[in-house]
Amino acid sequence: MSVATEVSLDGKTAVDTGLGWVNRYAALGPAFHTALPPQPLPAPYWVGQSRAVGRALGLPEDWTHSQDLLQAFSGNRPLAGSQSVATVYSGHQFGVWAGQLGDGRALLLGETESGLELQLKGAGRTPYSRMGDGRAVLRSSIREFLCSEAMHGLGIPTTRALCVTGSDAPIRREEIETAAVVTRVAPSFIRFGHFEHFAANDQPEELRRLADFVIDHYYPACRGTDKFAGNAYAALLEAVSERTAALLAQWQAVGFCHGVMNTDNMSILGLTLDYGPFQFLDGYNPAHICNHSDTQGRYAYGRQPNIAYWNLFCLGQALLPLIGEQELALAALESYKTVFPAELEQRLRAKLGLQASRPEDRALVEGILKLLAQERVDHTIFWRRLSHYAGDAQAAPVRDLFLDRTALDDWLKQYDARLALEDGARAAATMLGTNPKFILRNHLGELVIRQAREKDFSGVARLLALLENPYAEHPGHEAEAGFPPEWATSIEISCSS
Structure with a gap:
């Protein structure tokens, strides 16, 4: 099945993917959202694409080459059957009641028959933008795209990301950056704040309708x-x-x-x-x-x-x-x-390769966490090396991570005694499937962002392939599994995106 175009009722050219749309959230009524189209993104280009998410949605295999979908996922053309809305919610921010918030730069396109909703993040100003421009920048969009899929690869419940599209359109943050749009995917984007909004505004009927909607469908x-x-x-x-x-x-x-x-x-x-x-x-x-x-x-x-x-x-x-x-x-x-x-x-x-719970396990866990905290030992590398230790009993790679090796050796003796009560091969396999080799470290994201700013998106695809299967060894990619460089400590991540 290929992507096709059709003329929608309002005269705009729509993109037909063959996806069926049910748009259940839009049907809740105007108290829950504002209907409006995305703001077009000038001269868009592909930055990153997840074929796995495309398959989950039921998109045709050739969607990654579709210029029609490039335009649709940049907010320039509607998807046939979708109904784009910005939802309203409220919430507490940093522990303080912030009042009405809402989708200030995101538009919900609707829900497909696959049971998944699509949302464009960075698609322009909405009634809830609160003086913002409604845009997202390339930097934060790449980070969200990669981390969404990294978390899924780790087996952690998450929203997903289908793709990122970019544009040379300038966006002002602390400095001038370029614009991007992330197409996010989830069974629902409903937040705690949606409920807080109707409760705070004394709208009991809307509150009940939202709660019934969530109960009935999820x-x-x-x-x-x-x-x-x-x-x-x-x-x-x-x-x-x-x-x-x-x-x-x-x-x-x-x-x-x-x-x-x-x-x-x-x-x-x-x-x-x-x-x-x-x-x-x-x-x-x-x-x-x-x-x-x-x-x-x-x-x-x-x-x-x-x-x-x-x-x-x-x-x-x-x-x-x-x-x-x-x-x-x-x-x-x-x-x-x-x-x-x-x-x-x-x-x-x-993470320790232990199957059944035993009374001594808690002290074993607390002991190693205390040692890790005392020396700020690299979290991911320690657990991955310990996974190999459980299989080959070679302590040197683990000991090399610690200055206080006497304390570690004492802990390893306790661990060895506990591990002896387990099936060793099974324990090592459990650990290698629990303790990832690859995570989205800040410096890895920063490196592919720097490449992307030069219109080289190969780093995004390469890193995505590692993060989609973070427990695999991926020979030839030891650098991405190594210690962060010294300059990584200077990376500052803030709410600005």
């Missing part, structure tokens, strides 16, 4: 539940809490720092949402702050689990008019406190 098991006296809205809050708890355990285990965990950046489906000033840890440091704009360290790596609970509490407050009783809302939130530590413990055991 959490149907909340209907008819025996828990919470059959209260479906309390069951929804509990389900979101548990998904969020599992997500945070995955973030912490892999060393991912989100950077801006505002309530409007939290997915109601427990997806990683909005890749702004994110970072994967280099040296292990629970106090690490990846966002240069986060001067108080609110969203430091080690604080993320508590911030997630705080955000869920805000969601609970927003749902309280529907839940009815504060005690039910608090009970629905309670599962986060059990699911998160259980999920994290399970993932840390897997």
